[in-house]
Amino acid sequence: ARLQRWLAAAFQSLQSGFCQRLRFLSESECAQLSRLPQSELVAYASEPRADEKVQLIVPDSGSGSGSGAAGRNQSGGAHDAVLALDPSPEASFGHPLFVFYIDLNVSPSKCEQRDGVHLDSSECMTLALKSRCENLLKRRTSRSNRQNSHVAARQGQQPQHPGASRHRSRREERLVGLCTIHFLPLVVGTKDSSRQQRLHCVEQQGFGPCPWPLPISSPSPAVVHCELNKNTRRCHRQPLASRKSCRMYQTCDHAVLISGGWREQVTYPRHAQNILHFYGMLRENGFRKENIKTFFAGDGQITVDEETVDVYPATEKLTIRNHISYVCRVLNCADSFVLYLNSPTRNDGTMLLWDVNKNGVADPKERYSVAELLRDLEGCNAQRVFLFVDQSYPGALAKRLLYSKRHGNVALISSARGAEFAWGSRFTEFWRSLQPNQCLIHHFFQLTPWSTFTNPGVIESTPGLLNVTLCGAPCDTIPPFTEDELRKEYMGCQNLPTMLWYYTLQQQQEERP
Template sequence: MKLRSACVPLLLLALLAGQHGGSRVRLARLDRWVKAAFQYVKLSLCRRVSLPDGECSRLAHLRLSGVVVYVSESGPEQVLAILPDSQSTGSPAAASDEPGANRELFPGASAHDAVLVLDPSPEESFGHPVVLFYLDFNVTKKKCGHMDGVYLEECLTLALKTRCQNQLKRRRSRSDRMAGRTRFRRSALSRGGRVERSSGLCEIHFLPLVVGVGDSNRTQRLRCVHPEFARCPQPLPLTRPSVPISSCELNKNTRRCHQQPLATHLSCRLYQTCDHAVLLSGWQEQITYQRHVQNLLVFYRMLRNNGFHKDHIKTFFAGNGQVAKEAEGMYPATEKEVIRNHISYICRKQHCADTLVLYLNSPTRNDGTMLLWDRNNNGIADLKERYTVGELLADLAGCRASRVLLFVEQSYTSVLSKRLRSSLKHLNVVLLNGLPWVDTAQFWASLPPSHCLIDHLSKSAVMPRVDDAAASLLNVTLAGAPCNSTPPLTEAEMRKEYMGCQNLPTALWHQGRRKPDDSMRN
């Protein structure tokens, strides 16, 4: 077959991949797969998946140059696609026909010859919807039709989750509307009859871990291909620890790990109140990019510029071996209990924190659950690797800080927002979620120490609605200083009276000390 000259870079890419990863995906075949999958996304996806009308309109006008394309490397064995937010993905293919599905290692996964993923929103945080396809060779055209696939000499089938939480919620929305519960649910129903016609399956929000059947090392075989498509994200250079992660846990530190344990109990000192911050980011090597480190560093520098002491900024990022040297106080995001205990300890201690800042930049499921680092590299978000909205709210309930500011740069923040609005235990918590077109870390990077939070927020193109309670909490600087004092506070007064740490009078310190410190966690 004579190939178009525009496709030559893909051929070179395939040859190079063959030298390093054993890929034998031929250019013409890959080109055929991508073009067919792209047309499916534009013309047929919204008939299979209940996406909002605005998203369907955007996909209909999407260009291939705006899509990041991933494909699995071919090998002598079939592959499995494992998703973090579900232990089961499937296409209409009969998984029971695959004797080598390795169900002991990856329950519920079915084996296929190749996996193709199109990411139509590469600038958004995961998990946003991505489109995953399976490819099966040696399948007849008739059988491919029975599988609801597209026949291309190979059979291309759309992968969908077989369990979908938000789909079930939309099914219940009709009764919710009759009960007159919330505007949110009514608007979800009003997006059209497409939800009613949906088959009950729903979209995939993460890149899968694609491994060969029987590969106990769980080597990721999904690779990004660049020519003709959107530019591949810049991956973060990762270094492997010299000892297994299980030996490098924060509560089992060894000299070889070069990582000091987090001494949370030293964060709160007698007769002193301070500004504290927790930064959280990272899930898996495949979706950990240079921009995630840059976001952390930008936000870290902003906090330091606003008087936060380096000892009171704790960063939980990725796994072992991915530490940015510029940010001190960095720990791997592998220990959920360490993260939760640190946040809740700061909140429980009387007078410990004046301003408590949380910057959240982790991938999220559609129920708002944050994914921590995949420490066992099985591609599935186990209980110890996910931080739910309920757990975060429990850790912040009744927080004794003067104000808790949540700077959120991730998907599906509406779940957290809704829970906060209806809670009486989080009256001093304000959610500053990033708008889809606003880079949260970059937006707040220019915040000067003397600038009022609500004034800086008003600089956004469309200022989010802020109620009176939130406005009062934001009508201060990040360090809690008044915005409109007369005469204005000098820089020396700001640093002495508000920024960083302040000593408290003994009488004030002992106010309320009779309350048990752990009462707010319940």
């Protein structure tokens, strides 16, 4: 009964003036919350314990330098309980969540000082923000108020009341991204050295059903230790031998599939299905299974085909980067190089791979930034590189590609634009139907059900990159290619003339210092 009362109060606070008092959301965003049905929100809670408080850790808070304190919501401190409401359970992480602290034995006056809502029995509920957010908002608000007062004084007008302005500056709008919690936080006891998650989904009347996580296991301690010490190749049961991917006198279509997941709690069956479906589409389009490298979740073991193909855990960031760089670096190795990205993302486009050490913080070895991805693809020697991005916040990657002069053969196809979220599996389901003879740009612009729910985007570093099939065959040929011609001349692998390969070796030797 107490938990139901707390969750009801949290939902009511989002629909009342409490939302606007925080200067945390715009008026339009508060209006959207007021119209959101309770049944569309999924509820999470940690139950209070008499002898121990809890603290909140989010992966995208602080500097992310790798220490536990960097990701901890230090401004929040310790509390009796934590609630979380997910208004977009079908959206990919990250997306904004509403997280609340519950503190017991707090007087009404102290609760009001905290901008909280006083509940029954001396309970206080406050909205949780990321670390240092409150100070940033206060500094920005104070500065704006002083500027308004100075302008009004020069014009002989009365200074405006701090709440009179309805429009925030661009900088204040950007602060919202710094404040919002975009991932389900790790809530741990202050005395718990093992950092066990205490925030769990709860089935409560009136709220949406809880999602079912995909049953997976974390990497063994030996693999974790080796990965953190950059010694993955010796520790993985079946090391990825990138050098065997590129063969003499042969060029092939290659692909890398990355689905991080971050933690077991937010890795769902649809993520495994996305990998399976995209893998199946690649095989249908002639990609050989040995040229498709998949990095999935914590243990990485899922059945991809009729046979069990080795799938590497997403913990192996160094292996991922080395393989992408190697395929790009070797001349004539890759004809079409496809990357499929389906991981949780921060609002700057950084992908979260897997919380290997379970500290709740996205350490440098557990995240793959936009800058790192572009560095690995810089000057890629593949004939064409296709990025299929089915994850939130693709805008940072799209913008960098649009203005880059070192990625002329890279094309991006995303399920969303700018700071939008990716929803469900609609994007991957759509591309699952791509046939070997279909032109990419024609297929993209087909009117399909998924485009009514999302706002897909396309970036071509060089115009016309998508005017081919996935394996590089030209579009609109007359007469069209037969299936046998496609398989022989474009799909999978093709043999290179000896003279061309010899010329390639000469180029490589001349480029060496």
